[in-house]
Structure formats: structure tokens, C-alpha cells
Amino acid sequence: MPDRRTPGRGAIMLLLDVLETPKASIAGIAARQFNREIAELASAQLIKPSGHMTAGADDDDRPREFVWCPDSSSYGYFSEAEGWAPVPESDIASFAVDLTRFLSVVTGKFRLSGMATSMSEPTGGLWNLGSARFGRRPRRNPVMFARRMHNASVCNAVESAVRRQGNAERMVLLTTTQAELVPAFPRSCEVVSLWDVVDFEKDLLIDPNRIAARLSQRPLAGEGDLQVIADGKLVKFFGETFRFERGVKQREIIRYLFKEYQNGRLLVSSAQIVAELDYPPQTRIRDIFKNSPAWSKLLAEQNGMCGFCLDRERSGGPDGG
Known part of the structure; x- marks a missing residue:
């Protein structure tokens, strides 16, 4: 059986980078400099060989094209001065992250519903991971990954894809990007940088309670941004x-949406509202x-869901038409 030892701190940090x-992926001299960390990641099946560099530079920083020479059974390049110049295979080896394996390890404690599916190209930036229940929250939250x-x-592109999902519950968006480098995102989405929740001294597994704390520690709108009086x-x-001084039904709907909002639900089925308000x-x-x-x-409706226009500052809000 393959050795799946837990990578050390340095290897985990390299993986996120x-x-x-x-x-x-990582290749060439950069990969050789992190030989020990790559060996740890390969042992854990988080990174795998992905061929060789096809171009690079020689010792004088001149561009070279690396090719395979059957006669010498080696990689190298042709030099006008020296002819065939072999290059150690370790100098041009390339390694790529196994994204499916990585995501299964990171979310191993989430008890996700559904399979991780890429929403872009194979090496793309966005994955739909399904949904999970964090802490004692009554409902499952959708989970996605972006890099x-x-x-x-x-x-x-990630923000547009997130908006198209139209989830009623607050989305958890995991990312390998450090938090300070992520632009402002819609309040309907909790962006969680793995740099903030991974225990580098232990393993890659994210503790779901850390996500639950993130979902509970701040209101969905800033203090004073949404007040029902x-x-x-x-x-x-x-x-x-x-003002809704004369609209009895309007006030009922406002109160209902606000109660759901306080429980973490950003959108509620319009049919549910109609039924529960009789x-x-x-x-x-x-x-x-x-x-x-x-x-x-x-407030507005979209795809049969109703809620406050929490993202309208940035996007124009839900489609009110």
C-alpha cells in the first residue's frame, strides 16, 4: 500500500503556494529546491509527476528547448558550441497537485453531500463541493473551493458563478488565496482562506467547528446596515x-424574512412564505x-426565492422583474 504520511508544515505551506x-504545478529548479517537501506531498498522494519542462534557460540564462534524445536516453538541448547538452531529469521534472485528492483530504471531516465537481477547466479555479452542516446550525451550507x-x-469569474448558484443558505467559499489578497465579496458568501483554518503543525484536515465559528462570529450585514424597527x-x-405603516402583509413578510435572516438564511422560498403566513x-x-x-x-425575488437585497451595493441586487 502507498505510504500516506501526513505532510509537515513546510510541505503544507508549499502545497498551498x-x-x-x-x-x-511546480517544476525545474524550484521543484528541486523543495525536494523533501515534494517527497512528503507525493507520499500523501497530494502531488504527482506531470511530465517535464519543455523550455527553460541554460546556465547563462539563454532560452533553451528541452527535448528527449533516444540515442543518449536523456533530456537536454542543442548548443551551437557544445552540441548535445544533457540536462539532469530532476532539473526539469514537473509535479502537479492532485486537486481531487487535495479537496477530499481538506474536507475530510465535513460529511459533504455530493461529489466534488470542477466548474471550470481541469486546472481551474472553482469547484462545487456539495453542502455540509457546520456545528449545531440547523441547515446545511453550500461549500465551494476557489484558488x-x-x-x-x-x-x-468566481463571484459571478457564486451569484448564479442562488443558494438560500450562506455559502462557504474555501480558498488557497491568503485572506488579505481576496477582494471584498458578497455578504451571502463566507470566504475562508485555508491559511487561516489549517493547523500546519498537524494536518490538512479542516475542523468544521472553525467554519461554524466563522459563520456565527459576524452578522450578515454590518452593524446598523439592516434594522427592523x-x-x-x-x-x-x-x-x-x-416605511410600512399601512401595509399589514408587507410588515408580516418583512418580519418573516428578518427572522430567517437572523438564523442565517439569506433567501427563503416564496411558496414557503405564502404557506407559513397562511x-x-x-x-x-x-x-x-x-x-x-x-x-x-x-427585498426582491429570484428563481422563486425571496430575500433582502444584501448585495445590491455591488451587483444591483436580486432581479426584481
């Missing part, structure tokens, strides 16, 4: 004030707020 490279979020184009007659939302089955929430300036500014 390599995952931030475009191809999630290279320091890159603006990658981050924008006087039993729903007045709502203060990101500096704007909305409205006629054909009731449409958008009709109740038809003439209210709050619709599409304070």
Missing part, C-alpha cells in the same frame, strides 16, 4: 429608510409590494 500558480482569487479576472413599520437598510396559495409576494419603493431595493 503551488495551488496559487496558474497550473497548480488564485488574488487574480482579478479569476475573482470576478417597530414590528416592521420602519426598516433602515444601508442608509435608506423604508396567505392564499396563488398569492404573489411581488404583488403585495407592487407599489412599494422597497421592492428591488430592500
